[in-house]
Amino acid sequence: xxxxxxxxxxxxxxxxxxxxxxxxxxxxxxxxxxxxxxxxxxxxxxxxxxxxxxxxxxxxxxxxxxxxxxxxxxxxxxxxxxxxxxxxxxxxxxxxxxxxxxxxxxxxxxxxxxxxxxxxxxxxxxxxxxxxxxxxxxxxxxxxxxxxxxxxxxxxxxxxxxxxxxxxxxxxxxxxxxxxxxxxxxxxxxxxxxxxxxxxxxxxxxxxxxxxxxxxxxxxxxxxxxxxxxxxxxxxxxxxxxxxxxxxxxxxxxxxxxxxxxxxxxxxxxxxxxxxxxxxxxxxxxxxxxxxxxxxxxxxxxxxxxxxxxxxxxxxxxxxxxxxx
Numbered sequence: 001x002x003x004x005x006x007x008x009x010x011x012x013x014x015x016x017x018x019x020x021x022x023x024x025x026x027x028x029x030x031x032x033x034x035x036x037x038x039x040x041x042x043x044x045x046x047x048x049x050x051x052x053x054x055x056x057x058x059x060x061x062x063x064x065x066x067x068x069x070x071x072x073x074x075x076x077x078x079x080x081x082x083x084x085x086x087x088x089x090x091x092x093x094x095x096x097x098x099x100x101x102x103x104x105x106x107x108x109x110x111x112x113x114x115x116x117x118x119x120x121x122x123x124x125x126x127x128x129x130x131x132x133x134x135x136x137x138x139x140x141x142x143x144x145x146x147x148x149x150x151x152x153x154x155x156x157x158x159x160x161x162x163x164x165x166x167x168x169x170x171x172x173x174x175x176x177x178x179x180x181x182x183x184x185x186x187x188x189x190x191x192x193x194x195x196x197x198x199x200x201x202x203x204x205x206x207x208x209x210x211x212x213x214x215x216x217x218x219x220x221x222x223x224x225x226x227x228x229x230x231x232x233x234x235x236x237x238x239x240x241x242x243x244x245x246x247x248x249x250x251x252x253x254x255x256x257x258x259x260x261x262x263x264x265x266x267x268x269x270x271x272x273x274x275x276x277x278x279x280x281x282x283x284x285x286x287x288x289x290x291x292x293x294x295x296x297x298x299x300x301x302x303x304x305x306x307x308x309x310x311x312x313x314x315x316x317x318x319x320x321x322x323x324x325x
Contacts, residue, residue, distance in 0.1 A: 001239065002026045002069055004062075004113075006052060006104065007077030008045070009036030012119060012175060014182040016075060016232040018042040023236060028065050030058075031078065040182055052078055052100040055107075062111050073115035073239055076104055079149070082190060083123070086145035097148035101155055109163045116156070117238045120169040122251065122290065124150040131257075132293035135171070135249050142285055157247045166242035173224040173253035173292045175231055177313040183228075183320030192263055193225075193314060197321045200273040207275060209260050211282035214289075220260035222289040224253035227307035227316070237301040253292025254305050263310065270314040 003020055007013040008029030013036070021027045021042055028046040041047050048064070050057040065071060079097050080086065086093040101118070108116060123146030124139045141147040156167040176193050178184065184194050198204040212219040234252050241248060258266070268275050297303045307313060 001072040003028070004065060004071050004074045005029045005077065006074065006100070007031055007036065007079065007119070009033055009038060009040050009047075010077060011182070011184045011186070012172070012228060012231060013075075013077035014040040014042065015179050015228045016077070016235050017045055018179060018182055019229070019232040019236060020075075021045055030061050035187065037185060040185070042182070052103055053096065055103050058103055058107055062107055066111055071111065071113045073117065073242075074104060074108065074113060075117045075119075075235055076101065077119040079119065081121075081145060082188060083143050083145050084190065085188070086143050086148070090144035093144045093148045094151070098151050098155065101152040105155065105159045105163065105165070108165055113165070114244065115166040115239060115242045116168070117235050117242070118152065118156060118167065118169045120153055120171040120249070121146060121149045122171050122173045122253075122292065124153065124171060127285065127287045128290070131289045131291045132255060133251060133291065134293045135251055135296055153249065160247040161245045164245055166244045167247040168238040168242050169247065169249045170234055170238060171249065171251045172231060173226055173251070173290065175228050176225045177227040177229065177307065177316040178320030179229050179232075179316070183317060183324060185324055192223075192260065193267065193317055194321070196264060196267040196275060197271070197318055199275050200267060200271040200318070201321065201325075205276075207264060207277040209264070209277050209279050211286060212279050213282070216259055216288055218259050218261045221286055222257035222259045222291065224255070224257050224291040225263070225310060225313060226253050226305060227313045230305040230307050234297060234301060234303045237303050241301050248300065250297040250301060251292040251294050252297055252303075253294050254308050255292060255294055256308065257289060257291040258310055263314075266310045266314045269311050270318050
């Protein structure tokens with residue numbers, strides 16, 4: 001297939017572009033490089049520097065790419081994704097995450113591109129009443145990032161039958177790990193594992209454990225961590241499961257949660273470093289447990305996460321961390 005990957009210079013987008021290319025597909029990446037890295041685009045994959053908020057730039061890219069043949073599908077990763085930033089800049093998040101999706105959908109209609117796989121998020125669920133989380137649970141996001149992604153999901157639900165396209169939204173839980181030259185490299189890092197790796201590397205003095213009095217076995221919050229390679233492979237399977245006129249939504253996680261203390265211990269084992277940590281009060285809005293039910297992904301996509309050893313996932317991230325700095 002001929003595939004266009006938006007945001008393919010970012011973390012998940014670059015790994016997915018590599019997986020798609022390794023599977024024999026003809027892949028083109030488009031990214032504005034506002035948060036992505038040009039050197040993360042896999043070797044041999046075509047690259048276009050463009051802003052998807054600009055319909056003219058998007059049109060120019062599509063005309064160039066389709067000159068070599070029709071595009072079969074778009075995998076849409078381009079987004080603003082920092083929760084804290086979204087709280088401070090809600091209009092920016094809604095403008096970017098919704099408008100880029102709307103522009104792509106109109107371009108798909110105009111260029112007769114039949115399938116889109118959308119990078120969604122578990123943040124659309126907010127603070128669910130129970131865990132594991134299924135796709136039919138209420139979507140009540142607690143921040144503009146989650147709300148903007150939910151709005152994009154809702155747009156896909158209406159656009160699929162209106163434009164006759166096949167749409168799949170994959171709602172990620174906590175992504176971790178790395179693959180070769182592609183890994184997590186954010187200018188502002190908010191995720192637990194890379195922040196712990198900063199401590200292991202000596203670039204941060206200590207880790208922070210926010211809340212030790214949750215109703216969990218060790219008192220710290222529990223999250224579902226999925227290896228980025230497993231996540232990328234789900235996108236490849238989603239291309240085959242997409243159906244014209246329908247919008248499929250699947251959660252992606254392992255179904256197994258790890259506490260903050262368990263992640264901290266995994267980082268210590270993977271790096272061989274002490275990684276000092278300080279206990280601090282809970283942060284407002286942090287649920288005790290967020291774990292995915294990925295039964296629909298298993299049933300409909302035929303997807304099964306294979307890299308479920310947390311120490312191994314952290315070790316992959318640590319290797320990339322050391323080689324990329």
